[in-house]
Amino acid sequence: MLTSTVIPLAQRTVARHPALLSVASAATGLLRHMAIKPHTPSSRPRELALRRRLPSVHAVRSQIFREKGTGTQPTIVIGGFVPDATEAVEFQRELFRRHGSVYYLNYARHGFSVEMFFAQLADLVEDLNRRGEKPVIFAISFGCSLLSRFLRERYSDEGLTVGGIVMTSPVLCTQDLVRPEREKGGGVRMLESSLRRILRAEATKEDELERQIERARRCFQALFEAGAVNRILSHRHLSIRKKIMSVLQTTSCLGGYERVLALKDAAFTAVGPLFAGPALVMLAEDEENVLAPSSPTLAALRDTGVRGELFPRGKVRTVASPMSGDTVPHASLIFHHHCYNPLIEAWYDRLASPLRIAVVS
Numbered sequence: 001m002l003t004s005t006v007i008p009l010a011q012r013t014v015a016r017h018p019a020l021l022s023v024a025s026a027a028t029g030l031l032r033h034m035a036i037k038p039h040t041p042s043s044r045p046r047e048l049a050l051r052r053r054l055p056s057v058h059a060v061r062s063q064i065f066r067e068k069g070t071g072t073q074p075t076i077v078i079g080g081f082v083p084d085a086t087e088a089v090e091f092q093r094e095l096f097r098r099h100g101s102v103y104y105l106n107y108a109r110h111g112f113s114v115e116m117f118f119a120q121l122a123d124l125v126e127d128l129n130r131r132g133e134k135p136v137i138f139a140i141s142f143g144c145s146l147l148s149r150f151l152r153e154r155y156s157d158e159g160l161t162v163g164g165i166v167m168t169s170p171v172l173c174t175q176d177l178v179r180p181e182r183e184k185g186g187g188v189r190m191l192e193s194s195l196r197r198i199l200r201a202e203a204t205k206e207d208e209l210e211r212q213i214e215r216a217r218r219c220f221q222a223l224f225e226a227g228a229v230n231r232i233l234s235h236r237h238l239s240i241r242k243k244i245m246s247v248l249q250t251t252s253c254l255g256g257y258e259r260v261l262a263l264k265d266a267a268f269t270a271v272g273p274l275f276a277g278p279a280l281v282m283l284a285e286d287e288e289n290v291l292a293p294s295s296p297t298l299a300a301l302r303d304t305g306v307r308g309e310l311f312p313r314g315k316v317r318t319v320a321s322p323m324s325g326d327t328v329p330h331a332s333l334i335f336h337h338h339c340y341n342p343l344i345e346a347w348y349d350r351l352a353s354p355l356r357i358a359v360v361s
Helices: 002-016 018-035 045-051 093-097 114-130 142-158 190-200 206-228 235-250 253-264 296-301 304-310 337-351
Strands: 036-038 063-067 075-078 102-106 136-140 164-168 279-284 314-319
Touching: 018 036, 045 114, 075 114, 075 142, 093 102, 093 337, 102 114, 114 142, 136 142, 142 164, 142 253, 164 337, 190 206, 190 253, 206 235, 206 253, 279 296, 279 337, 296 304, 304 314, 314 337
Parallel strands: 075 102, 075 136, 136 164, 164 279, 279 314
Antiparallel strands: 036 063, 063 102
16 A cells, blocks of 8 residues: 555656656665675686786776675676676665675676686685685576586586576577578567677678677667666666666777677587586576577477486576566566566575575476
8 A cells, every 4th residue: 555655656756856866866876886896806816827828808807896795695696798797686686685795797898708707707706615605606698608618618627616506598609699691580680680790790890890889789778778668767777777878888899799709609518417506597488589599598498308407406497477568588687677586586595495405496
């Protein structure tokens, strides 16, 4: 009753005084800035070793941020192409903090190196392990490709311990987003078209590459704006919207291109377990809005036998909206947090219970 009275009143007040929402958005941004602080692991042997070999190391080094939590189960967040990890889970932050501190890996704006990213991630996990903590790694979309490669190529050789993984709308290879040239059944998606042009572009032709990256920027902006249609945006939405648009504009042509190349270099395989520990994979009910119809990852995760081999102790859940006409699209953690959060919270709660850890679902 209180909610049904207060919300309309707040909406009328904001409509009459739009400056109030601007002030609230600015205040929200300031509070986030104060809570989420730059972080440096106490020991960084892998990163420091790479610094001697990689040219322009600062151009490819991700920024790590930390938000203090109250529990002993930290979470490491790896974002998609956009937005940054610090904005992607705005509506999951409180949930994560109840279990432990949250660590965010924001990609560099002016370049990207898979080798450097793996080194930073391994150093961070090792630093947490030294404190007796086993982090959950929470990856989104393109970030799942990086996590998948890390688990297959580095994890077993590094002597690291991860408490669990969460993959949200996983994109594990280029074929998940871009079909072969001749396959156009069902129409060509906007993102698919943009990525195909970027992959065809020659890195030496800067003007052409810049045009295609700018096209991709408009595509990601359109996808975000589409999610906002017919919604009442809170001051939190508006605050992170400003950050997301800033990321799109300040990520250089080379930075965007090298992330796409990182996905191009990733190969999907359904042979053997990807992660033997507790895992949660969340697929949106309308993944096909972004993923290609022939996506090998989507096909594998919808096959009971294959997904059981990939994640022996994992569960794959479809995230659906209870509201007619409001289907959940790819990685919609911001606009459909009310659909994602109950699944995430239940999984974390089971993970925290030693007696039930063997049946995390």
